[in-house]
Amino acid sequence: MTGLDDAALLAVVALGSAVGASALLRVSWPRRSPAAAILLWQALGLASGLATVGTLIGLALPASSGGLVRSVLRAAALLGDGDAFGMAAMFGLRPAGGAVILAVRLACLAAGLALLKLLCWVLLAALAAALQARRRQRTLLTLLAHGDPKVPGALVVDYPSAAAYCLPGLRSRIVVSVGTLELLGRRELAAVLAHERAHLRERHDLVLLPFTALRRAFPRSATCTDAHRAVALLVEMLADDRALRGRPARELVTALARFGTAGVCPAPAGALAAGEGEVAARVTRLLHPVRPLPAVVVLGICLAAALLVAAPITLLVV
C-alpha cells in the first residue's frame, strides 16, 4: 500500500473513533458493564490518536510504501544525506510545479509529528503533575494524619467536612476526614473503604490518566471533557461494584447519599458543577441494579477494542 492508501484508511479509523466516542456517550449499556466500557474508551482514545497522527503523515508521504513509520525514518535519513531526488520521490513530487505541493506535504508531516509529540508530552506531564501532587499529599499526611480504629488501615485528618479519597501509587493511602467519621456509621465506613481499596488495587488512576491528559491538552474540546467525565463515572461505578462484594447495597447507597448531601452548597452562579448528576446516577444504579451484559457481548466488546487498536498500528508499521 502507498502512503496515500494508508492515510485514507487511517482517516476512516480516526473518523470512526470520533463517531464511536460520541455514540458511546449516548448509549446506556456502559453502566451495565463498566469494565468493558472503560476498555472500549481506552481503545477509542488510543486508536483516534494514532490514526490522526498517521493520517497526517500518510498525506505527507503519499508515494511511500512499506509502512509509515519506516517511511518517516527513511525520509529523515534522506534529509540527513541531503538527497533531494530521493526526497522528491518520497514526497510524490513531479518535476514540474512541485513547490506548493511540497510545502503542503511538509506542513502535514510537521503537523503529524507535532501532534504525536504533544500527545506523548501531555501524558507525561499529567503523570508528573499527579506524582508531584501525591508526594506533597504524602508529606503533609505524615505530619497531620492519624489512625482511628473505626477505619482500620486508613488515615484520618482533623477536618470538619466530609472527605474520603485515596492516594494511588506504590505507597498507597486511604484518607478520610473526621467529618466523615461523624457522618457515617461503621458499616457505611467499611463500604467506603472497600470502594477506595478497589480504586487502589485496580489502579483506576492509571485508567483515568490518559483522559485527564487529553482534557488538559484540549480544554476547549467538548469530546475530551465528556470522555473524561464518562470514564471517571465508569471508574466510580466499577469501584462501587467491587465494594458490593459481600455486603448489602444499602450501606454503600446510604454512605453515598449522606456524603452527597452533607455539604450541600449552592452552585456558583452560571457554573455547572463538574460532576453534575453523577452521585445520583451511582445511587440510582445501586438501588435499581441492572443486569450485567452477557459474557458473549462483553467478549465482543473486548475483540472490538483489540481490533480498534490493532488497525492503526498495523497501518503504521506494515
Place this chain on the structure above:
Amino acid sequence: MTTVNRLGELERAIMDVLWDTNSSLTVREVSVRLTERNLAHTTVMTVLDRLAKKGFARRVRDGRAWRYCPAATRETYVTELMLTALEQTGDRTAALTRFAQSVSGSEAEVLRDALEVIEGSGEGDDRT
C-alpha cells in the same frame, strides 16, 4: 518500624511541639518538650534541619543557636491537604480519587429521597 516511618514519626512529633508553642524554640527546648525524652541532641537537630529544608519550619539565628518555629499553622496545612482532595484549587490533576462529592439542587433531592426510602424501610445502617 522502618527507618522511613521512624523519621516520619519524629518529624511529626517535633512539628506538634512547634505548633503547640507560641514562641520559637531552640533544639534543646524542643528536646525537652518531646514526650520521647531520650533522643540525642543531634537527632532532634537533624530532624529540625530537615523540616526547615522542606519548608515546614522556619529558623532564625539567635546568638550561636538556631531558633525554630512553624512556617504555617497546622490548620493551613490541613486546609491545603483537603482543598487539593476536594479539587477546589482549580488544578485538576489525576492525583487522587474521591469517594463522592457534595451535590446541590435536584441531585440532592434524589439522594434525600433515596435515604428516606432506605431508612423508612427499617433497614438503615447502625449509626454510631
